[in-house]
Amino acid sequence: MSLHILRPGLLxxxxxxxxxxxxxxxxIVSGAMDALALRVANLLVGNAETAAGLEITxxxxxxxxxxxxxxxxxxxxxxxxxxxxxxxxNRAVWVAAGAELAFGPAVAGCRVYLAVAGxxxxxxxxxxxxxxxxxxxxxxxxxxxxxxxxxxxxxPLPLGTRLTQSLASPGRAxxxxxxxxxxxxxxTPRPAPxxxxxxxxxxxxFSAASQRAxxxxxxxxxxxxxxxxxxxxxxxxxxxxATELLSSAVTLGTVQVPAGGQPIxxxxxxxxxxxxxxxxxxxxxxxxxxxxxxxxxQLRFEEVALDEAQALYLxxxxxxxxxxxxxxxxxxxx
Amino acid sequence: MSLEWASAESFxxxxxxxxxxxxxxxxxxxxxxxxLGDAAVVLEFGNDISAATHxxxxxxxxxxxxxxxxGLREVVPAFTTLTVYxxxxxxxxxxxxxxxxxxxxxxxxxxxxxxxxxxxxxxEIVEIPVCYGGAxxxxxxxxxxxxxxxxxAVIALHTAPEYLVHMIGFAPGFPYLGGLDARLATxxxxxxxxxxxxxxxxxxxxxxxxxxxxxxxxxxxxxxxxLALFDAGWxxxxxxxxxxKLRFVAISEAEFTEIxxxxx
Numbered sequence: 001m002s003l004h005i006l007r008p009g010l011l012x013x014x015x016x017x018x019x020x021x022x023x024x025x026x027x028i029v030s031g032a033m034d035a036l037a038l039r040v041a042n043l044l045v046g047n048a049e050t051a052a053g054l055e056i057t058x059x060x061x062x063x064x065x066x067x068x069x070x071x072x073x074x075x076x077x078x079x080x081x082x083x084x085x086x087x088x089x090n091r092a093v094w095v096a097a098g099a100e101l102a103f104g105p106a107v108a109g110c111r112v113y114l115a116v117a118g119x120x121x122x123x124x125x126x127x128x129x130x131x132x133x134x135x136x137x138x139x140x141x142x143x144x145x146x147x148x149x150x151x152x153x154x155x156p157l158p159l160g161t162r163l164t165q166s167l168a169s170p171g172r173a174x175x176x177x178x179x180x181x182x183x184x185x186x187x188t189p190r191p192a193p194x195x196x197x198x199x200x201x202x203x204x205x206f207s208a209a210s211q212r213a214x215x216x217x218x219x220x221x222x223x224x225x226x227x228x229x230x231x232x233x234x235x236x237x238x239x240x241x242a243t244e245l246l247s248s249a250v251t252l253g254t255v256q257v258p259a260g261g262q263p264i265x266x267x268x269x270x271x272x273x274x275x276x277x278x279x280x281x282x283x284x285x286x287x288x289x290x291x292x293x294x295x296x297x298q299l300r301f302e303e304v305a306l307d308e309a310q311a312l313y314l315x316x317x318x319x320x321x322x323x324x325x326x327x328x329x330x331x332x333x334x
Numbered sequence: 335m336s337l338e339w340a341s342a343e344s345f346x347x348x349x350x351x352x353x354x355x356x357x358x359x360x361x362x363x364x365x366x367x368x369x370l371g372d373a374a375v376v377l378e379f380g381n382d383i384s385a386a387t388h389x390x391x392x393x394x395x396x397x398x399x400x401x402x403x404x405g406l407r408e409v410v411p412a413f414t415t416l417t418v419y420x421x422x423x424x425x426x427x428x429x430x431x432x433x434x435x436x437x438x439x440x441x442x443x444x445x446x447x448x449x450x451x452x453x454x455x456x457x458e459i460v461e462i463p464v465c466y467g468g469a470x471x472x473x474x475x476x477x478x479x480x481x482x483x484x485x486x487a488v489i490a491l492h493t494a495p496e497y498l499v500h501m502i503g504f505a506p507g508f509p510y511l512g513g514l515d516a517r518l519a520t521x522x523x524x525x526x527x528x529x530x531x532x533x534x535x536x537x538x539x540x541x542x543x544x545x546x547x548x549x550x551x552x553x554x555x556x557x558x559x560x561l562a563l564f565d566a567g568w569x570x571x572x573x574x575x576x577x578x579k580l581r582f583v584a585i586s587e588a589e590f591t592e593i594x595x596x597x598x
Contacts, residue, residue: 020419023410024395025572026506026546026564125566134547135506137566201368201376224528228550244521244539246383247503247510249410249417251374258552259524271549273412273503273510275522275538281371284422309372310422310432317423 001067001118001153003054005145009061009103014120014139014151015268016052019128023272029252030130030138033227033268033291034111036316037075040185041115043323044072044092044177046160046331051119052129054145056112058294060103061145063114067097069153070117070164074186076109076292082174090186092177094167099174109189109292117160121152133227134269162331179330181323184316189292192218196286196304196312200255200278202245210237214279218298219263225295227269232299236261239277247275253282253290255301267291283309285316365445367438370417373407375437377416377445383512383540388500391416392577394445403440405433411501411576413510413541459496460580462544462559464535465590466492470558473523477537477554480520488556489584491515492535492542499578507546507564507572511580514542526552533559535582546572557584560593 005012015038018031032038032055039049054061060078073080073089080087081102087093095101103112122129122140131139140149156164169175180186203211219234237257250256254266256276263279267290282290283304293299304312366378377394380387391411398409398418405425410417418441425433466489467474478485497511504510519540527550530536534545536553545551546563563573574580585593 021408023408023419024502024576026502026504026508027571028505134549135564135566142566198369198371201370244519246413246539247501247541248412248415249370249374249376249503251370251417251419253371258526259522271504272410273501275541276552278370281369284372306369306372306434307432310426310434313372313422314426314429314433318429 001069003069003116003120003151003153004064004066005147005149005151006062006064006100007147008145008149009056010059011057012061012145013055013131013133014052014122014129014145015055015131016129017050018268019126019130019132019138022126023249026272027126027135028132028269028272030132030227030269031128032113034075034113034288036185036288037111038113038115039320040090040181040323041072041074041113042119043320043327044074044090044181045070045115045117046157046163046327047115047117047119048157049320051115051154052122053113053115053120056103056114058106058110060112063101065095065097065099065101068164068168069095070156070160070167071095071101072115073112074115075111075113076189077107078109078112079104079107080112087174088176088180090180092163092167092179094164094169094175096173108191110294111291116153117156117164118154121154132269159328159331163327166331182319185319185323187289189289192298192300193289193293194300194302195282195290195293196302196309197253197255197280197282198304198306198309200280202239202277203279205239205241205277206257206279207238207240210235210239213237214263215301215303218300220298221293221295223295227267229264229266229270230293230295232263232265234262237263237279245275245277247273250274250278251281253284253287254278255280255282265290283312285309285312367441369434372434373422374417374419375434375441377418377441378414379416380414383413383500385498385512387414388498388512397447398441398444401444403437405437410503412503413500413512458579460574460578461583462561462580463585463589463593464493464557464559464582465585465587466557468587470534470587470590471556473536473554474556477518477520477556481517483517488518491518492556493582493584495581497542497580499574499576499580501576502572502574504543505545505547505549505564506566507574508543509563509574509580510541510543512541514540516540518542520554522552523554526550530555531558533561533563535559558590560590
C-alpha cells in the first residue's frame with residue numbers, strides 16, 4: 001500500500017489539519033492551506049477528517065499506484081487525469097493497481113488535495129503528520145516530495161473499506177463515484193475572490209481613508225506568496241501613530257501591515273507571534289477561498305461582523321456534519 | 335460494479351441556528367479581552383513588558399491548561415497577552431451558541447478565581463555568545479546611528495543586562511527577551527528581509543531576540559550566535575524556555591567559527 005511519486009510537481013507536501021499545542025514553543029501549526037478541501041477529500045474516502053493527504057500546488061505531480069486504492073481529489077481544478085483520461089474531482093475514485101495519476105493545465109485555484117483511503121502514513125511528529133518545510137520536520141523527512149519518493153498508505157477504516165468494495169471493478173483501470181458533496185463544500189475557486197474579514201485588534205489605529213481603501217480597493221497577490229503568507233499590493237495603508245507594538249499572537253488569516261503600508265495576509269505556515277499592526281482578520285469560513293487564490297490574481301476584502309463570521313463558520317461545519325452522516329448512511333445501505 | 339450514491343439533496347444541512355446572548359460579566363478585572371478573528375481570544379494583562387505581567391500570564395496560562403473549557407485548542411503567551419485558541423464548533427456546543435461570547439464568559443469566570451502565582455524564580459543565567467556587527471550584524475551601524483551611540487557602545491549596552499525569556503515565539507525556539515536597555519530601542523525595518531540566517535540577534539522597538547531558524551524577518555540585525563537554538567531531534571526541541579534568564583557575551587569572528595554547537 002504505497003504511492004510512488006514519478007514527478008513531484010511544483011510543491012507537493014504531506015499535510016493534515018495541523019500541529020496544535022506547540023505554538024507556545026514557537027512551533028507553527030502548518031497543515032493544509034485549504035483545510036476544508038482536505039477534510040472533504042478525507043470524508044469521501046471514508047477517512048477521519050484529520051488523516052494526512054497530499055497538498056499539490058499549481059503544477060501537479062505524476063503518481064503511480066502500485067496497488068488498488070480509493071482516492072479523492074478536491075480543491076483546485078488542475079485538470080487531473082488517470083491513465084490519460086480526465087477524472088472527476090470532488091468524488092471517490094477507485095483506482096486499480098498500475099494506474100497513473102497526472103495533472104494538466106491549472107483551470108481554477110491553486111491547491112489540490114489528494115486523499116487516499118487509509119491516509120498517508122508518514123510518522124507523527126509532535127502529534128501531526130503535517131510537513132513543516134522551514135524547520136524540516138513532519139511529512140516525508142520534513143520536505144517537499146521528490147521523484148522516486150514512496151509514500152506509505154495506512155490501513156483504511158471500515159468505512160473506507162466498504163466504500164472501496166462498493167466501487168471496485170476488477171478488469172477496469174478506475175471507476176469514479178457519481179456522488180459529489182453539496183457545492184458549498186467544494187466550490188470551484190474564483191479568479192478574483194471576495195474575502196470576508198473582521199476588523200483586527202489594531203484596526204482603529206489606521207486612518208479613516210486607509211480603512212475605507214482596505215474594504216473598497218482590490219489588492220494584487222504578489223509573487224512573494226507562499227504557505228507562510230501572501231504579500232499584497234494595493235493602496236498604501238497608513239497608521240498615523242506608527243508606534244512600535246509588542247509582539248503578540250498572530251494566526252491564520254491575520255492581515256498585518258508593516259510600516260511600508262502594504263499588507264501581508266498570514267496563512268498555514270504563519271509564525272506564532274508578530275509585531276506588525278493587525279488590521280483585519282479573515283474569517284474561518286473564507287480560509288478555503290483565500291488558500292485557493294494564486295499569485296498574480298487580485299482579491300478584495302469585505303467587512304463582516306464577528307457574529308456573522310461565527311454563524312458562517314458554524315453553517316459550514318453543519319454542512320460537513322451532514323456530509324459525514326450522508327456517507328455513513330450510504331455505507332449502511334450499500 | 336459501480337454503486338449509485340444517494341443524491342446530495344439528502345445531506346442538506348439543518349439550517350436552524352440558535353443564537354444566545356450571554357449576560358455581561360459582573361467582574362471588572364484589569365484584564366482586557368478581545369477577539370482575534372472567530373477562533374481566538376486575546377487576554378491583555380498590561381501594556382508594558384514587566385516581570386509582574388509575565389508572572390500573571392504564566393500563572394493564568396497554567397490554570398487554564400489545568401481547567402480547560404470545551405474546545406480549547408492551545409494558548410500562546412506573549413509579553414502582555416495570552417492568546418487562547420479554540421475550535422469554534424466545539425466551543426459553540428456543537429452549533430448551539432455563538433462561540434466567542436461563550437469562551438469569553440468562561441475566561442472571565444476563571445479570571446475571577448484569585449490564585450497566587452506559583453512560578454518559581456530561575457536563578458541560572460544562560461550565556462549566549464554573539465559576534466556583533468559585520469556580515470553577522472548588518473544593521474549595527476543603523477542602530478548606532480538611530481540611537482546616537484557608537485557601535486561599541488551599542489554592544490556594551492546589549493551585553494550588560496540580564497534578560498528574561500518572556501516567551502518563545504515567531505519560530506521554533508525564538509526567544510523574546512525583556513530587559514533591553516531603553517537607549518537601544520530601534521524601530522523595525524519598513525519591509526522585512528526575505529531571509530534572516532539562524533542565530534541572528536535583532537532589535538525591534540523595545541525588544542531583542544534571536545532568530546532560531548532561517549526565516550523572513552523585519553528586526554534590526556546586530557549580530558549572530560553560533561549556537562543552535564532549535565532542533566526537532568532534541569529531547570527538548572528548544573534550547574531556551576519562557577522564564578529563563580539570559581546574558582549575551584561578545585565574541586570575535588574567530589571564536590564564532592571555533593564554537594561547535596553543544597547539544598543541551
